[in-house]
Amino acid sequence: MAIDWREVPSEVLQSLKEKVATGCRILAKLELSDYLGHVSARVPGTDCVLIKARGLDQGNLLHMTPDKVVLVDLEGRPLVDDGLRPPDEVKLHTEIFKARPDIGAVVHTHQPIATVFGDLRKPILPMQGVMAAVLAKDIPIFESAVKIVTTEQGAAVARTLGDATVIHLRNHGVVTVGHSVEEAVINAIWLEHQAKLTLYGYILGQPQGMSREDLEQQVRDGGNTESRWRYYVSLLND
Numbered sequence: 001m002a003i004d005w006r007e008v009p010s011e012v013l014q015s016l017k018e019k020v021a022t023g024c025r026i027l028a029k030l031e032l033s034d035y036l037g038h039v040s041a042r043v044p045g046t047d048c049v050l051i052k053a054r055g056l057d058q059g060n061l062l063h064m065t066p067d068k069v070v071l072v073d074l075e076g077r078p079l080v081d082d083g084l085r086p087p088d089e090v091k092l093h094t095e096i097f098k099a100r101p102d103i104g105a106v107v108h109t110h111q112p113i114a115t116v117f118g119d120l121r122k123p124i125l126p127m128q129g130v131m132a133a134v135l136a137k138d139i140p141i142f143e144s145a146v147k148i149v150t151t152e153q154g155a156a157v158a159r160t161l162g163d164a165t166v167i168h169l170r171n172h173g174v175v176t177v178g179h180s181v182e183e184a185v186i187n188a189i190w191l192e193h194q195a196k197l198t199l200y201g202y203i204l205g206q207p208q209g210m211s212r213e214d215l216e217q218q219v220r221d222g223g224n225t226e227s228r229w230r231y232y233v234s235l236l237n238d
């Protein structure tokens with residue numbers, strides 16, 4: 001049974017807002033997003049979501065701050081009268097949260113190289129290292145380039161995503177999910193990295209990608225999300 005967001009300690013809300021803002025800044029720093037794209041997080045125990053507020057008025061995601069994160073319900077309606085508006089595509093996030101109680105965060109970007117693979121319907125191959133773990137499950141393709149603005153469109157994306165970690169929105173971008181903001185953001189970074197290596201592979205020849213067994217081993221090896229997150233956060237100081 002979900003609790004009311006007002007019962008959530010304010011420091012928990014604040015630290016989640018900071019994480020959402022940090023995730024946005026990391027994605028912008030790595031050029032996976034600009035002023036478009038968004039990070040969202042489920043407020044633990046509630047039916048509420050914190051999401052980067054609407055686009056252009058917020059400027060480049062590189063300058064994203066916690067005070068530009070808006071609290072919404074699962075219909076994408078703002079819950080606090082703080083003057084912030086949710087992004088046009090808030091229902092892309094909320095419908096995925098509805099369909100996937102197992103996940104805690106959603107990232108949507110228009111990251112260029114992964115998007116090209118969606119257009120070509122060519123698989124991004126597990127080319128290298130533990131970062132390939134993001135490709136453990138096949139990536140479904142949502143066959144439309146339109147912005148996801150209605151409940152029906154959001155629900156259709158969530159159905160196509162199923163239990164996968166990544167989905168292509170064809171000629172639009174990608175969505176990655178994770179248990180936490182850290183995981184969802186890192187999945188977007190790793191996806192672009194594998195897409196880049198696959199692209200290099202096609203420039204030079206016919207890339208093969210690692211075997212299923214090796215990929216499964218990379219997934220089992222896992223690793224420490226916290227230390228990886230610290231690394232990506234450290235890039236913001238450079």
Ligand SMILES: [Zn+2]
Pocket residue numbers: 037089108109110147172173
């Ligand atoms: Zn979009």
